[in-house]
Amino acid sequence: MLRIGAVSYLNTRPLVYGLAQRLAGLGQLSFNLPSRLADDLAAGRLDVALIPSIEYFRGVGQQIVSDAVIACRGPVWSVRLLSRVPIGEIRCLALDEGSRTSAALVRILLAEQYGLHPETVPLPMESDPDTIDADAVLLIGDRAMHPAAGVYHEIWDLGDRWCRWTELPFVFAMWVARQDVDVSQLAPILSAARDEGLQQLAEIAGREAGGHGLTTPDLHHYFAHHLHFRLGAEEQAGLHRYQRHAAKLGLIANQRELVFQ
Incomplete structure (x- = not known):
């Protein structure tokens, strides 16, 4: 089995x-x-x-x-960056512990679009994002879909940001x-x-x-x-683009092809 x-x-x-x-x-x-x-x-x-x-x-x-x-091929709704400061001032970023793909994605977007490499801290699944001492918070999944209770300077939908930037899914x-x-x-x-x-x-x-x-x-x-x-085909192209940026930031060790069964 x-x-x-x-x-x-x-x-x-x-x-x-x-x-x-x-x-x-x-x-x-x-x-x-x-x-x-x-x-x-x-x-x-x-x-x-x-x-x-x-x-x-x-x-x-x-x-x-x-x-x-x-x-996604545009806004995804369930993956969001909530920033308490202007994006260019993010120095500490809390990352949802359930996330790895999105954690890398937000680091790619901040590095490539703003030249930012913030310190990162974990956001445990049981923690209230409003209690985390960080400039910005990455939320994924179900809890990202509800309106934020805190006061945030800017909210990104990461699907939207990626698709607009790369023109790829x-x-x-x-x-x-x-x-x-x-x-x-x-x-x-x-x-x-x-x-x-x-x-x-x-x-x-x-x-x-x-x-x-x-x-x-x-x-x-x-x-x-x-x-x-x-x-x-477009999704595969998006994966290769993501792979290149992740490798550039040292988030993955090597390049590899997509291997299908």
């Missing part, structure tokens, strides 16, 4: 629609934070996981399993397997779950919205217009 890990955030729901049932007899599905999934995959505790894209570039002996991804997470794992039966299952999920966005939004403090129309709009779930 394959050990398969998926992200526990809302943005995963269309990718995992009916997936547990589709995996019957082939694999078992569990959920966790993106950063923890990456650690479990690297340590061999998982065979396949939906991991932050930055972790694919850091890993070795891994393969991309499916064209089902979490990406951004890929936040991908299904990745260890290279010695046979995923020949899994790849079509992941794509089929994604395709069915995209046909059931209204149902998913109606089921999930209330528990996350969102309206059904708002959540449906998030799934349908803020997120993109297919890895195409």
Whole structure:
């Protein structure tokens, strides 16, 4: 049985629609934070996981399993930089501990657009962002989707900033397997779950919205217009662009090609 890990955030729901049932007899599905999934995959505790894209570039002996991804082609809503000072004055940046791809992305944007290399401190999942002593805070996932309670000088949607700057999509997470794992039966299952999920966005939004403090129309709009779930040629170009900038900042050790099963 394959050990398969998926992200526990809302943005995963269309990718995992009916997936547990589709995996019957082939694999078992569990959920966790993106950063923890990456650690479990690297340590061999998982065979396949939906991991932050930055972790694919850091890993070795891994393969991309499916064209089902979490990406955006514009504002993403669920990844935000909240700055208490003008952007050019950020000296200390708190990074959501659930984030790795977005943590690298915000550092790339600050370095390339403002020449900034701020000190970074962790923002634990259980911490209130308003209590963190930092000039700016990076939030991802569900808690980034609600209006900020504090007073912020500027708020960035990182998907919007990247897409405007590069004119390319951004890929936040991908299904990745260890290279010695046979995923020949899994790849079509992941794509089929994604395709069915995209046909059931209204149902998913109606089921999930209330528990996350969102309206059904708002959540449906998030799934349908803020997120993109297919890895195409432009998404691959965006990944390569991200890889180059991450390597330039020393956030990844080496360049590697995208390896598909």
